[in-house]
Amino acid sequence: MLADIKGLNEECGVFGIWGHQDAAQLTYYGLHSLQHRGQEGAGIVVTDGEKLKMHKGHGLVTEVFSRGELEGLTGHAAIGHVRYSTAGGNEYANVQPLLFRSQTSSLAVAHNGNLVNANALKHQLEAQGSIFQTTSDTEVLAHLIKRSGYVDLKDQVRNALTMLKGAYAFVIMTEDKLMVALDPNGLRPLSIGMLGDAYVVASETCAFDVVGAEYLRDVKPGELLIIDDNGMTADRFSSPTNRSICSMEYIYFSRPDSNIDQVNVHSARKNLGKELYREAPVEADVVTGVPDSSISAAIGYAEASGIPYEIGLIKNRYVGRTFIQPSQELRELGVKMKLSPVRGIVEGKRVVMVDDSIVRGTTSRRIVKMLRAAGATEVHVRITAPPIAHPCYYGIDTSERAELIASNHSVEEIRDIIGADSLSFLTPEGLLRGIGRPDSDPNNGQCLACFTGKYPTEIYPDTVLPYEKEMV
Numbered sequence: 001m002l003a004d005i006k007g008l009n010e011e012c013g014v015f016g017i018w019g020h021q022d023a024a025q026l027t028y029y030g031l032h033s034l035q036h037r038g039q040e041g042a043g044i045v046v047t048d049g050e051k052l053k054m055h056k057g058h059g060l061v062t063e064v065f066s067r068g069e070l071e072g073l074t075g076h077a078a079i080g081h082v083r084y085s086t087a088g089g090n091e092y093a094n095v096q097p098l099l100f101r102s103q104t105s106s107l108a109v110a111h112n113g114n115l116v117n118a119n120a121l122k123h124q125l126e127a128q129g130s131i132f133q134t135t136s137d138t139e140v141l142a143h144l145i146k147r148s149g150y151v152d153l154k155d156q157v158r159n160a161l162t163m164l165k166g167a168y169a170f171v172i173m174t175e176d177k178l179m180v181a182l183d184p185n186g187l188r189p190l191s192i193g194m195l196g197d198a199y200v201v202a203s204e205t206c207a208f209d210v211v212g213a214e215y216l217r218d219v220k221p222g223e224l225l226i227i228d229d230n231g232m233t234a235d236r237f238s239s240p241t242n243r244s245i246c247s248m249e250y251i252y253f254s255r256p257d258s259n260i261d262q263v264n265v266h267s268a269r270k271n272l273g274k275e276l277y278r279e280a281p282v283e284a285d286v287v288t289g290v291p292d293s294s295i296s297a298a299i300g301y302a303e304a305s306g307i308p309y310e311i312g313l314i315k316n317r318y319v320g321r322t323f324i325q326p327s328q329e330l331r332e333l334g335v336k337m338k339l340s341p342v343r344g345i346v347e348g349k350r351v352v353m354v355d356d357s358i359v360r361g362t363t364s365r366r367i368v369k370m371l372r373a374a375g376a377t378e379v380h381v382r383i384t385a386p387p388i389a390h391p392c393y394y395g396i397d398t399s400e401r402a403e404l405i406a407s408n409h410s411v412e413e414i415r416d417i418i419g420a421d422s423l424s425f426l427t428p429e430g431l432l433r434g435i436g437r438p439d440s441d442p443n444n445g446q447c448l449a450c451f452t453g454k455y456p457t458e459i460y461p462d463t464v465l466p467y468e469k470e471m472v
Contacts, residue, residue, distance in 0.1 A: 012038040012082055012083045012084060012096070012110075012111070012112045012203075012395075013031070013034030013037035013038060013081070013082045013112060013203040013204065014034075014079070014080070014081055014111070014112050014169060014170075014171045014190075014202070014203050015027050015030035015031055015034060015080045015171075015200075015201065015202045015203070015207055016078065016080070016110075016173070016178055016180065016200070016201040016202075017030070017077060017078055017195070017198055017199065017200045018076070018178040018198060018227045018228070019077065019197055019199060019227075019229070020076060020077075020195060020198035021076060023046055023075055023076055023077050023078035023198075024044055024046045024070050024073035024074070024075065024078050025070055026195070026211045027044050027046075027078040027079070027080040028044065028061065028065055028070055028080070029210050029211050030080065030202055030210060030211055031044070031061045031080045031081070032061045032062070032210070033204075033207045033209075033210040033211075033255075034082050034202065034203055034204060034206075034207055035060060035082055036253075036255060037082055037084070037112075037203060037204075038081075038082040038083040038084035039059075039060055039082070039084065040058065040059075040083050040084050040095075041056065041057065041058050041059065041064070041081075041083040041092075041094075041096070042056065042059070042060065042064045042065075042080070042081065042082045042083065042095070043055065043056025043057070043064070043080065043095055043097050043110075044056070044065075044070075044073055044078055044079070044080040044097075045078060045080075045097045045099055045108040045110075046073045046074065046075035046077065046078040047076070047078070047173060047174070047175050047176075048074060048075040048076065049075070049076065049175060049176060050175060051106070051175065052099060052101075052108055052173070052174075052175060053072065053073055053075070054097065054108070055069045055070075055072070055073060056081075056095045056096070057092070057095065058092065058095065061082065077173065077178055079097055079108055079110050079173045079178070080097070080110065081095075081096035081097050081110035081111075083095055083096055084397065091134070091135065093133060093134045093135075093136075094134050094135060096109070096110045096111065096136070096138060097109055097110040097173075098110075098134065098136065098138055098139055098142065100142045100146075102146070105174055106174060106175060107145065107172065107174055108172070108173045108174075109138055109139075109142055109170065109171075109172050110138075110170070110171045110172075111136075111137075111141070111168055111169070112168070112188050112190075112203055112395065113166060113167035113168040113183065113187065113188045113394060113395040114137060114166055114167055114168075114393060114394050114395035115137040115140060115164055115165065115166040115167075115168060116165050116166035116457060116458070116459055116460050117164070117166065117460050118140055118166075119460070120460055121140045121144070121163065121164075122140060125140070125144070125147070128147065130147070140164070141160055141161075141164065141170065141172075144159075144160035144163055144164075145157055145160045148160055153174065153177065153179075154179075154224070154226055154235065157172060157179055157181070157224065157237075158224055158235065158237040159237075161224065161237040161238070162237055162238065164183070165457055165458060165460070166183065166393065167185070167187035167188050167246075167394035168181070168182070168187075169181075169182050169183070169189070169190040169203060169219070170182075171201055176228055177226060177227065177228045178199070178201075178226075178227040178228070179224065179225065179226050179227070180192070180201050180219055180223075180224070180225040180227070181219075181224045181225075181237065182219040182220065182221055182223055183221065184221050184222040184238040184239075184241045185221055185241060185242070185243065185447070185456045185457060186220070186221035186243040186245055186261075187244055187245065187246055187394050187395075187456070188203070188245075188246065188395065189203055189204060189218075189246075189249055189254065189258075189260045189261070190202075190203060190218065190219040191203075191204070191205050191208070191215060191216075191217070191218050191219065191259075192216045192217055192218075192219060192225065192232075193205070193208040193214055193215050193216050194213060194216050195212060195213040195214070198213075199227045199232055201219070201225075204254055204255060204258040204260070205258045205259045205260075206254075206255045206257045206258040215259070218261060218262065220240070221238075221240065221241060221243055222236055222237060222238030222239065222241060223235070223236055224236065224237050242445070242456075243261070243445040244446065244447040244456040245260065245445055245446060245447060246394065246396070246446075246447050247385075247431060247435070247448055247450075247451075248357075248385070248392075248396060248450070249265075250263065250265055250268045250269065250272075250435050251269070251272065251293070251356050251357065251385045252293045252356045252385075253293075253396075256269065256296055261445065263435060265296075266296045268434060268435050268436065269293070269294075269296035269297045269300065269384065269434075270296050270299055270300035271300060271433075271434040271435070271436070272300065272384040272426060272430075272431065272434035272435070273296070273297035273298060273299065273300025273301035273302075273303075273304065273354060273384060273434075274300040274301065274304040274434070275430040275431075275433055276297070276300075276301055276354070276382050276383075276384055276424070276426050276430065277300075277301045277304040277305045277382075278304065278430070279424065279426060279427060279430050280382055280424030281305065282352060282380045282382075282422060283350065284305075284307050284349075284350040284351060284378070284380055285307070285308075285349040285350045285351070286307065286308055286309075286310045286312060286346065286350070286351055286352070287301050287302040287305065287307050287308065287310070287351075287352045287354060288310055288311065288312030288313055288346070288351060288352070288354070289309075289313075289353075289354045289355070290339070290353065290354070290355045290356070290367065291314070291315035291339070292315065293356050294354050294355050294356045294384065297356065297384040298352075298354035301352065301354050301382060305352075307352065310342075311342060311345065312341060312345045312346045312353075312371070313339050313340070313341055313342065313353075313367070313371075314339070314340045314341075314342060315338060315339060316337065316338050316339070316340065339367065339370065340370075341370045341371050341373070341374035341376075342374070343374040346371055346374050346375060346376040347374060347375030347376070348375055348377060349375075350376070350377055350378040350380070351371055351376045351379050351380065352380045352382055353367065353368070353371065353379055353380065353381050353382070353420075354382050354384065355367075355381065355382075355383055355384070356383070356384050356385060357383060357384075357385045357388055358383055358387070358388070358405060358406065358414065358418070358425075359388060359403075359404065359405070360403055360404075360405055361405040361414060361417050361418055364381060364418040364420075365417060365418040365419055368381065368418050368419045369419060372419070378421045379419075379420050379421055380420065380421055380422045380423075381418065381420040381422070381423045381424075382423075382424055383423070383424070383425045383426060384426050384431075384434075385425065385426055385431065385451070386425050386426060386427060386428050386431060386448075386451035386452075387406030387411070387414075387425050387451065388404055388406055388450050388451065389406040389407045389450075389451065389453070390404070390407070390449060390450050390452070390453040391404070391450070392449065392450045393455070393459055394449075396450070405417070411423055428448055428451055431446075431448070431451075432444055432446060
């Protein structure tokens with residue numbers, strides 16, 4: 001839905017390419033296709049085999065590279081990043097990729113996710129003499145690599161990765177290598193593709209379609225890929241473990257044309273809508289979805305119910321990002337600026353409003369109010385996710401527990417707060433069925449922590465409170 005208003009944001013997206021003369025330009029297009037994963041900053045680092053060159057800045061990809069900066073980024077390989085800040089903050093130094101230079105070589109790092117033991121590692125590294133230049137947890141990896149004690153870069157990186165806990169999809173580049181790593185639980189998405197003889201890596205497969213690359217496979221949890229002029233070799237830094245891909249990738253974050261863990265996002269969302277109707281049917285005249293992520297689910301709900309699907313809400317795509325300020329009052333105004341009800345569709349109708357999630361409740365309340373003002377006689381809210389009652393520590397900007405409406409209110413209380421005639425959330429079992437995971441299998445491949453409170457990794461005490469405070 002409207003991420004900047006709603007309080008639900010993905011931390012970032014990564015892209016990398018090795019072995020193409022137009023590496024920087026292709027990375028630009030790849031990042032543009034991943035723009036939905038972060039709008040606060042973007043950057044690209046290239047190598048020509050001898051030197052790493054970088055350009056990064058605040059804003060959208062088109063804003064950061066609006067004055068011919070790509071022309072100076074010549075080389076056969078590149079990595080790029082789009083950022084939404086959770087851990088760290090939105091200072092310029094935290095915009096990625098991060099570039100580190102030493103007397104022997106240079107190292108560029110881009111990261112999607114969040115390290116739950118970042119604070120503990122920073123204390124340890126600072127005690128050993130490290131001086132951090134950013135407040136981003138991504139920088140921890142670079143310090144661990146340089147302090148590993150190993151001579152070979154692969155051993156340095158592999159050893160450093162074993163010390164990290166949490167969610168991470170890394171792309172790491174030196175003058176002569178591109179390295180790709182995914183955390184042992186596979187919490188974040190990451191895939192490898194081919195563009196002719198060039199290797200391409202991206203957070204989502206939609207980036208492959210944009211640059212013309214062919215999907216090869218997903219990066220495996222705990223896997224370390226090394227790509228250079230001799231090709232690609234696969235190594236491991238962790239034993240295979242149960243995959244715990246973030247369920248919100250299917251519900252909300254990823255583009256509908258992406259395949260996450262070989263499951264098409266649009267198809268999964270349609271199935272979630274169908275499951276939602278089976279669990280929570282209602283008599284109504286029209287089904288509508290909240291743009292953009294809930295459209296697929298609304299179509300699925302309509303197909304399963306036989307109730308016509310209509311475009312009952314229109315998204316204004318030309319409202320500037322900076323208009324929205326982080327206060328409840330302006331969030332509510334922001335909803336009205338970015339969404340408009342279609343009176344001719346909802347007037348005099350019983351409306352099923354399908355949405356992907358409820359975080360604070362502010363947005364849902366405003367949309368329900370708008371639909372009623374446009375003449376809807378009833379508004380039935382259906383949510384294609386279970387109630388979000390627990391914070392995420394893996395790179396999703398959910399509010400602290402006190403601001404999560406489902407942490408403090410029952411479903412009936414939430415219904416009353418948002419002003420709906422009825423409200424139903426999808427169950428965890430329905431969610432797994434919709435995605436295509438066997439709900440009877442405890443190792444079903446999905447992370448449900450924000451719904452159930454059962455985290456797939458250890459959560460470090462010194463990470464929890466500071467992280468929750470940052471997200472207020």
